[in-house]
Amino acid sequence: VSTQSTGIRVNKMSITQFLFLPFRRIAKYVHILEEYLRHVTKSTAEYEVLMGTLWKLNRVDDYIEDKKSQAENIETTLNIEEKITGKTENLAQPTRRFVREGDLQEVTKGSNKKHYKYFLFNDCLVGCKKSKKLFKAGHNLGFKFSHKISISQDSKVMSDDVPGIKHSFSLVNKDKTYFFAASSLDDKRMWVEALASCVQQVSKLRRVVSVSSPMQVLSNRNINITSGSSTIGHGPPSTGARSLILSELKK
Numbered sequence: 001v002s003t004q005s006t007g008i009r010v011n012k013m014s015i016t017q018f019l020f021l022p023f024r025r026i027a028k029y030v031h032i033l034e035e036y037l038r039h040v041t042k043s044t045a046e047y048e049v050l051m052g053t054l055w056k057l058n059r060v061d062d063y064i065e066d067k068k069s070q071a072e073n074i075e076t077t078l079n080i081e082e083k084i085t086g087k088t089e090n091l092a093q094p095t096r097r098f099v100r101e102g103d104l105q106e107v108t109k110g111s112n113k114k115h116y117k118y119f120l121f122n123d124c125l126v127g128c129k130k131s132k133k134l135f136k137a138g139h140n141l142g143f144k145f146s147h148k149i150s151i152s153q154d155s156k157v158m159s160d161d162v163p164g165i166k167h168s169f170s171l172v173n174k175d176k177t178y179f180f181a182a183s184s185l186d187d188k189r190m191w192v193e194a195l196a197s198c199v200q201q202v203s204k205l206r207r208v209v210s211v212s213s214p215m216q217v218l219s220n221r222n223i224n225i226t227s228g229s230s231t232i233g234h235g236p237p238s239t240g241a242r243s244l245i246l247s248e249l250k251k
Helices: 001-004 015-037 045-083 185-205 240-247
Strands: 098-108 112-121 122-132 141-148 156-158 169-173 177-181
Touching: 045 098, 045 156, 098 185, 112 185, 156 185, 169 185
Parallel strands: none
Antiparallel strands: 098 112, 098 177, 112 122, 122 141, 156 169, 169 177
8 A cells, every 4th residue: 555655646646646536426425415406306205314414424534534633633733743852741632733833932930031932732731942953044043842721711811911922821730820011912812712712612522512403504603701901912901911920920
């Protein structure tokens, strides 16, 4: 298989591409069946049977797409894992999904800032330092593991600025509150929205979703962000939020 996947090609397709053909055709079957149903009378038994078949095909197609997405995400996570040294556990987990990466400053006691490269997954935030050993010709080829911050259903994302620090926000966990500063307002907004979405996803995993009908369309996901101000990054934090931030920084 390994030889054929890179060797002989038929109709410009490798053996791997041929193996995926049956799965790709399921989506085509769905489209064909939908078109056929337009010409079938709804009151007939045939229509009812075809609707049941269409529902099953849609479920299979969704399952394939979900597994494909999982495989791609695991591959992305493994590629990230290869760049990080000094890890205490494997990053690649069955339910873990990579979300985004970028540079952030962590604001610590006394408003001191520490610069980290962060990798955000749906259930944790991994902080790393640039590895000097793997830094060549101006290009960073690897990172050294520093710390991991868990994200749970009890986590809260607050978009209020730390007093005196622009583009900052916080992640509130039961055991600790973490403060970060982004490079710009847009960067801050993307991090806040991504983190809030992760918290929401973790919460949804713990809820049993009941579907009243096979053809029910799921509503779009809404992102709730806890904030003392009406717009992310604009205006001063509320009195309560300011007191919380100052008290946490003094710990």
